[in-house]
Amino acid sequence: MERTASPSPASGPARRTLLLASLAGFGTFAAACSAPGGGPDAAADQDGAGSALIIGMTASDIPLLDIGMAQNEGYEGLRFVANQLYDSLTRFDLTDGSVIPPVVAGLAESWQPDEMGTSWTFTLRQGVTFHDGTPWNADAAVFNLRRYTDDTFEYFYQELNGQAGLAIAGISAATAVDEYTVRIDCVGPWAYLPSDLTTVYMGSPTAIQEAGNDGFGQKPVGTGPFTFVSVERGQSLELAANADYWNGKPAVSNLILRPIPDTTARVAALRTGEVNWIEVPPPDDVDSLQSAGFQIETNSYDHIWPWCFDTTQPPWNDVRVRQAANYAINRQSLVDNVLQGTAEPALQVCPKANAAYRPENDLYSYDPDRAKQLLAEAGVSGGITATLSYPTSGSGNMIPGPMNEALQRDLAAVGINVELQPIEWASMLTDYFVGNIPGGASAINISLSFQQEGFWNNWLGTGVTNVTGWHNPQVEALFTQAQATLDEAGRAELYAQASAIITQEAPWLFVVNDRNPRVLAANVDGFVEPQSWFVDVTDVSVT
DSSP, X not given: OOOOOOOOOOSHHHHHHTTOOOHHHHHHHHHHHTSTTOHHHHHHTTTTSSOEEEEEESOSSOOOOSGGGGGGGTHHHIIIIIHHHOOBSEEEOOSOXXXXXXXXXXXXXXXXXXXXXXXXXXXXXXXXXOTTSOBOSHHHHHHXXXXXXXXXXXXXXXXXXXXXXXXXXXXXXXXXXXXTEEEEEESSOOTTHHHHGGGOBOOOHHHHHHHOTTTGGGSOOOSSSEEEEEEETTTEEEEXXXXXXXXXXXXXXXXXXXXXXXXXXXXXXXXXXXXXXXXXXOGGGHHHHHHTTOEEEOOOXXXXXXEEEOTTSTTTTSHHHHHHHHHHOOHHHXXXXXXXXXXXXXXXXXXXXXXXOOGGGOOOOOOXXXXXXXXXXXXXXXXXXXXEEEESSOTTOOSHHHHHHHHHHHHHTTTEEEEEEEEOHHHHHHHHTTTOOGGGOSEEEOOBOOSSTTHHHHHHSSSTTOTTOOOOHHHHHHHHHHHTOOOHHHHHHHHHHHHHHHHHHOSEEEEEEEOOOEEEOTTEEOOOOOSSSOOOOTTOEEO
């Protein structure tokens, strides 16, 4: 099968309509790749060495390829596209699965804030080039940062600004001090700028200028561990190892990504050898896959799977109803019987794999009698109705259909009757990132993280993505204080204090923390499952 670079998706709403890929299209591609001359070996033979790592993603389509635009498929897009094609000034160290990944040097070797954290100076890594030979230096960094943030810049990209908004919110200006030094000025004290910058990716200024904003996604050029080979929308993205990568050439010769949103189809592709890695296996298949010799990888990471309530309208405008819902659900049964141990009960808002987690903030147990008592106190013991918008698949969403059906039954048992409204993942993100709950529902189920600290304020403070309408002045003051606190441990304590208040006020239904299950073929070696949404595939080999 011939695979060529496809045109860049259209801009605006039209761009997002291209995210709807058919499973039948994947089947056609898989059949072609299993024919003579196709499949993993054909890809591996392109440079005569190594072999291909082929990943079956949960995404409904190949994420967009222009630097931060891959977030259109959530963190899975950043995990497998942006982090492979590109680098950022900073990155997470994903090499040790026993610790929460720290922020370490990327395209910047070091950084230093001023006394207030309002301006940061970054010393850049020397000797790095983009895949097209363009040198990495301060001018390239400023070019990219202006493309994200400066609406007076010729190459400012509004859609990129929108997709990356959570990561670039603190940046007001970027200046080249000398060839390998950049100063980033912030809109105010911004203590966690290095964390934000882990997802502010850098593309080749030469390639961007030649292709234009809308054309760069056709043939993306970064400094990352892999280079672009080809894409076929809805079916496959192929990348090749960057032999000149500053942090060492990847162990595999090619990385191939396939969007397979259907869980059964992902397992079938793994069992037949069409892929050698899948994300989010069906929990019921985990034991049989392990018995068949496949590797099951799990770990805690900074993830929560909640319902976000619209607290501005009934029934969720009453804190007692929100608390009742949290007491009504049997999280352990969900973990044991639906998820087969691939998650952990979430008894508070803060995930266990977050520096702000404190066991004393765990609040909610399975207590349907307490739930009924709270509903009676709220004067709604005769039964209430609500609607939930939830994704059918997607990054971090686990198996949302069966999970939400189980929660629906638990809530109905105490008199909370919920209508479930499924929606495609990318369409949900389009609404969510502008602060809307899709379809007029009174709650939204969406996979979330606090991996980058600014997410606390975005999800539960003054950020546009706080779809709950819930605001607590004490919590927002803690977020503001954290933004000005340069000491990491001090910030973690502030978030822990906020977590206690949020958990008590319950603007969310706190359900589970995912353990990030993925399955690797027996001949895939060298992978470390980190406590992160992201993964490092550069040391992974296929024998």
